[in-house]
Every structure is written in structure tokens, then in C-alpha cells.
Amino acid sequence: MDITGRKLFVKALQEEGVDTIFAYPGGMVTDIVDELYKQDSIHVVLPRHEQALIHEAEGYARATGRVGVCLVTSGPGATNTITGIADAHYDSIPLVIFTGQVPQSLIGNDAFQEVDIVGMTRSIVKYGVTVRDRKDLGRIIKMAFQIASSGKPGPVLIDIPKDIQTQNGPAGYPDHVDIRGYKPNETVHIGQLKKAYKILKSAKQPLLLAGGGVNISGAQELLTTFAEKMHIPVVTTVMGKGAIPTDHPLYVGNSGMHGRYAANMAVSECDVLFSVGTRFNDRITGDLNEFAPKAKIVHLDIDASSISRNVVVDVPVVSDAKIALERLVEWAEAKNTDKWLAKIGMWQEENPLEMRRDHGLSPQMIMEAINDTYPQGIVVTDVGQHQMWATQYITMPRGKQMITSGGLGTMGFGFPAAVGAKIGAPDKDVVCITGDGGMQMNMQEMATAICEKVPLTICILNNNYLGMVRQMQQLFYGKRYEITCLRRQIGCPDGCKGPNEACPPYVPDFVKWAESYGAHGQRVTSLEEAKAALAEAKERTDAPTVIEFMIATEEIVLPMVKSGNPMSEMILK
Amino acid sequence: MGMKNRWIALYVENQVGVLAKVSGLFSAKCYNLQSLTVGTTEHEDVSRMTICVTSDDITFEQIKKQLNCMVEVIKVIDLTHVPLHMKEILYAKVKGLDNEGKEEVFRIAQVFNVNNGNVKVADIGEDSVLLECTLTDHRNDDLITLLKKQFKSKVEIVRGGAVAIEAISTSCR
Numbered sequence: 250m251d252i253t254g255r256k257l258f259v260k261a262l263q264e265e266g267v268d269t270i271f272a273y274p275g276g277m278v279t280d281i282v283d284e285l286y287k288q289d290s291i292h293v294v295l296p297r298h299e300q301a302l303i304h305e306a307e308g309y310a311r312a313t314g315r316v317g318v319c320l321v322t323s324g325p326g327a328t329n330t331i332t333g334i335a336d337a338h339y340d341s342i343p344l345v346i347f348t349g350q351v352p353q354s355l356i357g358n359d360a361f362q363e364v365d366i367v368g369m370t371r372s373i374v375k376y377g378v379t380v381r382d383r384k385d386l387g388r389i390i391k392m393a394f395q396i397a398s399s400g401k402p403g404p405v406l407i408d409i410p411k412d413i414q415t416q417n418g419p420a421g422y423p424d425h426v427d428i429r430g431y432k433p434n435e436t437v438h439i440g441q442l443k444k445a446y447k448i449l450k451s452a453k454q455p456l457l458l459a460g461g462g463v464n465i466s467g468a469q470e471l472l473t474t475f476a477e478k479m480h481i482p483v484v485t486t487v488m489g490k491g492a493i494p495t496d497h498p499l500y501v502g503n504s505g506m507h508g509r510y511a512a513n514m515a516v517s518e519c520d521v522l523f524s525v526g527t528r529f530n531d532r533i534t535g536d537l538n539e540f541a542p543k544a545k546i547v548h549l550d551i552d553a554s555s556i557s558r559n560v561v562v563d564v565p566v567v568s569d570a571k572i573a574l575e576r577l578v579e580w581a582e583a584k585n586t587d588k589w590l591a592k593i594g595m596w597q598e599e600n601p602l603e604m605r606r607d608h609g610l611s612p613q614m615i616m617e618a619i620n621d622t623y624p625q626g627i628v629v630t631d632v633g634q635h636q637m638w639a640t641q642y643i644t645m646p647r648g649k650q651m652i653t654s655g656g657l658g659t660m661g662f663g664f665p666a667a668v669g670a671k672i673g674a675p676d677k678d679v680v681c682i683t684g685d686g687g688m689q690m691n692m693q694e695m696a697t698a699i700c701e702k703v704p705l706t707i708c709i710l711n712n713n714y715l716g717m718v719r720q721m722q723q724l725f726y727g728k729r730y731e732i733t734c735l736r737r738q739i740g741c742p743d744g745c746k747g748p749n750e751a752c753p754p755y756v757p758d759f760v761k762w763a764e765s766y767g768a769h770g771q772r773v774t775s776l777e778e779a780k781a782a783l784a785e786a787k788e789r790t791d792a793p794t795v796i797e798f799m800i801a802t803e804e805i806v807l808p809m810v811k812s813g814n815p816m817s818e819m820i821l822k
Numbered sequence: 823m824g825m826k827n828r829w830i831a832l833y834v835e836n837q838v839g840v841l842a843k844v845s846g847l848f849s850a851k852c853y854n855l856q857s858l859t860v861g862t863t864e865h866e867d868v869s870r871m872t873i874c875v876t877s878d879d880i881t882f883e884q885i886k887k888q889l890n891c892m893v894e895v896i897k898v899i900d901l902t903h904v905p906l907h908m909k910e911i912l913y914a915k916v917k918g919l920d921n922e923g924k925e926e927v928f929r930i931a932q933v934f935n936v937n938n939g940n941v942k943v944a945d946i947g948e949d950s951v952l953l954e955c956t957l958t959d960h961r962n963d964d965l966i967t968l969l970k971k972q973f974k975s976k977v978e979i980v981r982g983g984a985v986a987i988e989a990i991s992t993s994c995r
Contacts, residue, residue, distance in 0.1 A: 372847075
């Protein structure tokens with residue numbers, strides 16, 4: 250018996266085992282929305298903006314390891330998702346995004362709320378298509394879930410015209426679809442992997458570089474075991490943090506622009522760099538000519554196109570991290586790396602990550618307090634200085650998770666992603682670490698958090714500035730703080746070079762704002778207050794808690810490598 | 823290593839948006855696309871593109887990998903070092919000619935192999951001659967250069983882009 254497209258839509262989601270959908274209504278999805286009303290196996294979350302909707306689905310997907318499912322309407326509903334989709338694309342997050350579309354008879358007519366969303370998102374989705382025939386709907390939805398969740402995960406966009414939603418057609422939903430142009434890599438070339446292993450085995454100063462791919466494929470245990478068996482030190486990228494527990498003796502730290510001194514020195518001095526699941530983004534490499542200049546480079550990644558794109562490698566291996574590491578762990582034999590480890594230890598002592606306690610409430614002290622209160626759970630960050638402090642100082646024992654916008658660097662990501670993570674993992678503690686700038690980019694999601702009754706802790710590090718850019722102005726642009734001061738108002742003097750007594754008050758008052766939504770709000774200025782506020786927040790089960798940490802206005806993130814400079818040239822003080 | 827023309831045959835799904843996706847890749851990543859032609863194959867749900875790009879070795883490897891990543895791409899074949907048959911259709915209309923000028927166009931056509939049918943006079947008028955050429959793109963380049971030199975602003979050119987297929991024997995190009 251034939252059924253309508255809208256009925257098949259819900260049936261497909263149910264057969265995929267979808268338990269949550271992030272959905273915002275609009276004229277071109279009212280039929281599907283009506284169908285969602287009639288079922289009770291899928292929880293429907295109503296975010297307050299479509300950009301945040303995607304970030305929530307990203308947080309959900311990261312926290313659960315499942316596909317994040319999204320539904321928005323045509324036109325502005327669809328265009329609002331674009332930033333989120335680009336973010337998911339960069340960080341390989343599996344999403345299936347359904348957009349409503351005007352009826353096919355109106356496509357191309359500049360109809361009300363018509364946009365070519367498939368065209369607009371072509372370069373930021375793994376796959377995107379408009380359903381043009383009702384009989385294809387089931388197959389296309391199946392394809393979407395298969396493509397989003399396999400190989401290198403990513404967002405898939407399915408555009409469904411209104412007439413397809415209401416039209417009758419086949420009721421069946423396939424178990425599997427064969428896609429002739431899509432064959433994700435499910436094996437590893439053993440010969441190539443052996444070659445990589447041999448090079449590593451012969452190294453005197455070997456180094457493992459773990460990227461986000463290790464976390465995505467769930468290969469953290471394997472990577473740690475491999476490093477342990479061979480006595481090889483490990484550095485991580487921002488996305489790779491947690492690939493090995495941060496308190497592990499073989500863990501050196503994050504490498505890259507704001508990486509640890511010892512980690513960047515290790516990359517610069519190693520003779521074999523064995524990288525797993527990273528695309529060698531410019532934030533990791535700095536000046537490409539000076540990147541790991543003494544090293545033979547092994548590049549193991551699931552995405553063939555990321556190999557030899559930025560860094561010329563000696564041994565490429567195309568494989569999922571887990572599949573390759575399973576083999577590598579079997580082969581691994583102990584190496585004597587004592588001298589090399591001692592050298593790294595010396596760098597750590599020379600320039601450790603500073604724990605600054607010299608003035609007021611330092612970001613380092615805040616991170617330490619968060620670590621103490623939340624030894625486990627999920628830490629979600631926004632983008633900016635606080636993100637770098639979090640990636641530097643948040644401790645990651647096995648099982649703890651960090652969710653951050655690494656590739657696109659999307660301000661406004663943190664808070665909604667944390668809401669989505671908590672919806673996906675209600676039993677875990679979720680802490681959102683954000684800045685006063687990023688927080689204001691998606692603060693409407695407090696309504697979602699309240700309505701979904703998700704108690705999470707939101708730590709706003711307020712320095713009154715868009716701090717990451719201000720830091721650049723401070724260091725490289727003669728303190729000309731153009732459009733980075735969030736207190737600046739009409740009436741402020743021209744040529745302001747920093748805060749003084751005459752500065753106007755901060756807008757908004759985050760505490761009052763939180764309370765106006767029915768959340769808890771507290772402003773803290775000392776470590777004692779901070780610790781107490783975090784402890785209270787952790788106990789709350791009714792609503793989110795906003796803690797505004799007042800930090801020094803001109804705080805900077807160190808170490809720092811200036812964009813385009815070699816990684817060995819770090820600004821340390 | 824150096825910059826040179828390279829050829830790809832690309833089998834893709836014969837679907838709406840695939841051409842836009844493939845061509846979009848070239849513009850998005852600043853790849854230097856020389857020509858792209860597309861048409862259906864013996865299987866009506868499969869199209870084949872013939873793509874010419876100018877690039878160095880590293881970029882070309884990247885282009886092939888990026889194309890392979892696309893769900894709609896079924897197969898990428900590097901034709902750069904493969905014996906193949908390759909032709910491009912070209913129309914060249916030369917206008918404002920006197921009798922002597924027309925003679926000159928015929929002579930040029932002769933040199934470019936009018937006898938084999940690779941270049942033919944497709945149409946002629948009081949003061950115009952239309953040449954229809956099926957040559958390699960390089961040969962067409964040469965013809966255009968010559969016509970422009972001889973007849974300056976009187977030449978109207980329409981090019982179709984090259985199509986190519988692997989040779990059965992081994993020495994064709």
C-alpha cells in the first residue's frame with residue numbers, strides 16, 4: 250500500500266533508530282511537523298535559531314556517536330543552517346539535515362522562501378540532493394544516513410519539496426543502498442602499514458601526532474596501548490586532545506599555534522613523525538617549510554585527499570585510525586627512547602605551561618577549578634581565548650570528552666553544542682566553557698536549555714573583549730583595539746588603547762540575563778567564589794547555571810606562534 | 823613537476839547538479855580548468871566528462887583525489903599518459919572578405935587537412951566563410967592563431983571543448 254512522503258519520512262527515522270530530532274518549523278515543513286506530532290518514539294527539540302539547531306545536533310552527535318538529525322524549513326530556515334553545516338563538514342560530524350523546499354512546480358520562480366540550498370551548500374556537505382520523485386524518497390534518506398555515518402563522517406543535506414511530502418508512493422524503507430560512487434575505506438593496505446611501522450621502529454626520536462580522527466574512530470585505547478608498547482611520546486592537535494589521557498607519562502601536550510613548548514619542540518626535533526587522523530591544518534604546521542624539518546613523516550588518515558595536501562609525506566597510509574592501530578598494536582615492540590623522552594622532559598621543565606596565580610582570577614586557575622569539580626563528563630568550548638586555555642589546561646582522563654569547533658572556528662558554537670550534548674547524554678556532566686563574545690552569538694538557546702530541562706554549567710570567561718583578536722591587536726597592531734572592545738559605546742574617546750575608569754558598564758548583565766530565563770546566574774571574582782559556584786552548579790538538576798568569571802581584561806594566550814611562522818619560534822612571555 | 827596540461831576522463835552519475843558540483847570544485851579550490859565537456863555514455867544513467875586542467879604534479883594528484891571523494895563520481899581515469907583519440911569541434915567564421923581573402927581562407931583550410939574532412943568549409947556567403955574543424959585542441963589553437971593574424975578582427979570563434987577516448991592501438995594522440 251502506498252503512503253505519503255511525510256509518513257515515509259517518520260517511518261524512515263524510526264527505522265534508523267533516531268531518538269531525537271532538532272527541528273524548527275516553517276511553511277514548507279508543516280506536513281512533516283504534523284507527522285511528528287502523531288508519533289512518540291522521536292523526541293522533537295525546538296531550538297530558537299537554525300544555526301544553533303545545527304550546533305545542537307553536532308553536540309548531540311559528538312556526545313552520542315550517533316547521527317544528528319535536523320529539520321528546517323526552506324529559504325531563511327535553510328540558509329541559517331549554513332554556518333553550522335560548514336562547521337560539521339570541517340570537523341567530520343555526522344549530520345543528516347532535512348530542508349523543506351517549495352513545491353517543484355514553483356522551483357525557479359523566486360517563490361516565497363525559495364532558495365537553492367543544495368547549490369549553496371555544495372562545497373560544505375558530504376552529499377546533498379533535492380528529492381525530485383516521491384518514489385526515490387526512501388532510498389535517498391537511507392543513502393543520507395549511510396553516507397553521513399560511514400568513512401570520514403560528515404553532513405548530508407536532503408532537500409524535500411512540499412509536494413513530495415504529501416504525495417503517495419512506495420511505503421518501503423530499504424535496509425541498505427548500494428552507492429556505486431561511494432566506497433568508504435574499510436581496510437588498510439598491510440604492505441604500506443608495515444612500511445610505516447618499519448620507519449617508526451628504526452627512529453631514534455619518534456613522535457606520535459594524534460588528531461581528531463583518533464577520537465572519531467574510537468581508537469583512543471589502541472593509540473595509548475601502541476604508544477605504551479613502543480615507548481613513544483604523543484602530541485595531539487586541538488581535535489585530538491583526549492586521544493591519550495593527559496596525565497599519561499608519554500603525553501607531551503597539544504602542538505600547534507598555542508601548543509605547549511615541549512610539544513612544538515618535539516615536532517621540530519623528531520626524526521619520525523607518525524601522524525594519525527589529522528589533516529595538517531596550518532594551525533598545526535605553521536610555516537610549512539619549517540614543519541618537522543628533521544622528520545620522515547608517516548601520514549595515516551581515512552581521507553586520501555588529505556594526504557600530501559599540505560605536508561609532503563614519506564609514507565602515506567589510507568585507513569581508519571582504529572583499523573590501522575589494531576594491526577600496529579599487534580606488531581608493536583618496545584623501543585629504547587629514554588634519551589629522547591629525557592630531552593622532551595627537559596623542554597617541559599624549561600618552559601612548562603604556566604600556572605599563573607599572580608593576579609586575581611586567572612584563566613589557568615579557572616580551568617584548574619573546573620578540572621577539580623568535573624573530573625569526568627563532557628567539556629564543550631566555544632571559540633577564542635577561552636578555547637585555547639581549555640585545550641591547554643583541561644585534563645582529559647580516559648572517558649572524558651571535549652567538544653570544540655576546531656576546523657571552522659565558529660563563534661557561537663559552544664553553548665548550543667553543550668545543550669545538544671546534554672540532551673544526548675543526560676547522565677553526564679556537561680560544562681560549557683565560553684567567552685563573553687561567543688556567548689552572545691547564540692544566547693537565545695537558553696530558552697531551549699530551559700524548556701529541555703538540561704542542567705548544564707556555562708562558564709563565561711568575561712574579559713570585556715573579543716579577546717583572541719584583541720590579543721593580536723595587543724601584540725602586533727600597537728594596541729589599536731578597533732571593534733574588539735565589547736564595552737565601547739557612543740561617547741567613548743577615539744584612539745582608546747585599553748580599559749580605564751571611565752569605561753561604560755558591560756552589556757548585558759549576564760547574571761540578570763540568566764535569571765530572566767529562569768536559569769541560575771552568578772558572577773565570581775575570586776578563586777574561592779569560583780570553586781563554590783562550580784560545586785553548587787554541579788549539584789543542580791533543575792536548570793542551567795551561568796557562572797560569569799571576571800578575568801583580567803588584557804589576558805593573553807601563551808605560548809603563541811605567529812600565523813605563518815615556524816613552530817619552533819614561540820612567543821613565550 | 824612543472825605546469826602542464828593534463829587530461830581526465832570522469833564517469834559520473836547522470837543527475838541534476840553533478841556538473842555544478844564538479845565545476846564548483848575547480849573554482850572553489852582555484853584549480854586551473856582548461857576545458858570540460860560532458861555527455862551521456864552507452865549507459866543512460868552515466869555521463870562521461872573529459873576534463874583538461876593545467877597544473878603541477880601535486881595539484882593534479884589532489885584534483886584526482888578530490889574528484890574521487892565525490893559521491894556522484896563513479897570513476898576517475900587519468901588520461902595524461904594514455905594513448906587516445908581526442909578531438910575538439912571548432913567553428914571559425916571569417917567575415918568581411920574579398921575574393922582574395924576567401925582564397926586565403928581556403929588555402930589555410932587546405933593546410934589544416936581539408937581533404938581528410940577534419941576541416942571543411944561548412945558555409946559560404948558573399949563576404950564570409952565558415953570553417954568547421956574537428957582537430958585536436960592544439961591544432962585548433964594553431965588555426966585560430968593563424969586566422970586571427972591574417973584577418974585580425976574579422977574572425978568569430980566557437981569552440982566545443984575536447985572529447986577524448988582511449989585508443990585501441992597504442993600510438994594515437
